Amino acid sequence: MTTVPFLRLKYFDFAQCDISASNSPDSNVNSLFLQQIIHMQNYLEFDFRISPLQPWNEILMAELIEIGFDSFTEEIHGILGYIQKELFKEEELKALPLFQNDEVNIEYSFTEMPNINWNEEWEKNFEPINIDDKVLIRAEFHESVEGMHEIIIQPKMSFGTGHHPTTHLMIQQMVDIDFKDKKVLDMGCGTSVLAIYAKQIGAGDTKAIDIDEWSVENSKENAARNGVELDIELGTADNLGKENYDIILANINRNILISDIPTYVSVLNEGGKLLLSGLCFFDVDDILEVCKENNLELKKKLQREEWVSLLLEK
Numbered sequence: 001m002t003t004v005p006f007l008r009l010k011y012f013d014f015a016q017c018d019i020s021a022s023n024s025p026d027s028n029v030n031s032l033f034l035q036q037i038i039h040m041q042n043y044l045e046f047d048f049r050i051s052p053l054q055p056w057n058e059i060l061m062a063e064l065i066e067i068g069f070d071s072f073t074e075e076i077h078g079i080l081g082y083i084q085k086e087l088f089k090e091e092e093l094k095a096l097p098l099f100q101n102d103e104v105n106i107e108y109s110f111t112e113m114p115n116i117n118w119n120e121e122w123e124k125n126f127e128p129i130n131i132d133d134k135v136l137i138r139a140e141f142h143e144s145v146e147g148m149h150e151i152i153i154q155p156k157m158s159f160g161t162g163h164h165p166t167t168h169l170m171i172q173q174m175v176d177i178d179f180k181d182k183k184v185l186d187m188g189c190g191t192s193v194l195a196i197y198a199k200q201i202g203a204g205d206t207k208a209i210d211i212d213e214w215s216v217e218n219s220k221e222n223a224a225r226n227g228v229e230l231d232i233e234l235g236t237a238d239n240l241g242k243e244n245y246d247i248i249l250a251n252i253n254r255n256i257l258i259s260d261i262p263t264y265v266s267v268l269n270e271g272g273k274l275l276l277s278g279l280c281f282f283d284v285d286d287i288l289e290v291c292k293e294n295n296l297e298l299k300k301k302l303q304r305e306e307w308v309s310l311l312l313e314k
Helices: 027-037 056-065 090-094 118-125 165-175 193-200 213-225 254-266 281-293
Strands: 002-004 043-051 071-074 078-084 105-112 129-131 135-138 149-152 184-187 206-210 231-234 245-251 268-280 297-304 307-313
Touching: 043 056, 056 071, 056 078, 129 165, 149 193, 165 193, 165 245, 165 268, 165 297, 165 307, 184 193, 184 254, 193 206, 193 213, 193 245, 206 213, 213 231, 245 254, 254 268, 254 281, 268 281, 281 297, 281 307
Parallel strands: 135 149, 184 206, 184 245, 206 231, 245 268
Antiparallel strands: 002 071, 043 078, 043 105, 071 078, 129 135, 268 307, 297 307
16 A cells, blocks of 8 residues: 655645655555545545556546545555645536546545544654755654754644655755855745755745645754744735745745746746646656746756756746
């Protein structure tokens, strides 16, 4: 059984990648991501029975994301899907293209999830993340590892433990960028692991913005844990005013990025860098088209499993 983690409840509505690869290499993190991102009291669990299973399970996930589903678990017969109770509209589900497709049969049932102490479960399951033997993301109760750059977090309900390939890719890109004295913006910051790392490797003023109150509070706690100062705000790209940045980090999703790239560019200094992830390989062409329209040049692309990060320059 494989859990597919989704980035942020309030952002994540993009087409998903290959479920079999989405959470490698940390097999014990499967249930962890559901624990981190689902406030069970307000969630519905859907059991989708799909015949034939391939390739329709992945296509169904992509369509479900568009109506608010934000995490999945692979089952032998199909998938389990999770959605906030207040977001679910059955007419939207039944109107999905795949439900009109004669080549596949889909049946479903759903139940409301129970209230569980996920923070306690997180402490039982969370393992340190080693990124290329250069960066270690760990909790306070893990032992320090000599010779590695360490980021200490407690994610609670926020995304950004480093287990997910997109966070891993962002940090891989950041390792090779000069952050010294650069003014940095982390959009959709989650745990603020990226903003914290930026400060640790020399960034100047660094702002972290997220639409989720959980993430804002968690970011403040994580910044304190790591002894860094961040300007943390609740909001979206609409919060950005005339303040400019040298480096913008945005690990969100395809749809939000396509919508917000013009805003990012408007506050990015000439010669500044925009680092994007939350993308599958099949999202890249659409993203690059928008980037080209906004005078951004692709400098580097990294891929991990089905996931991609892009480094662009203005």
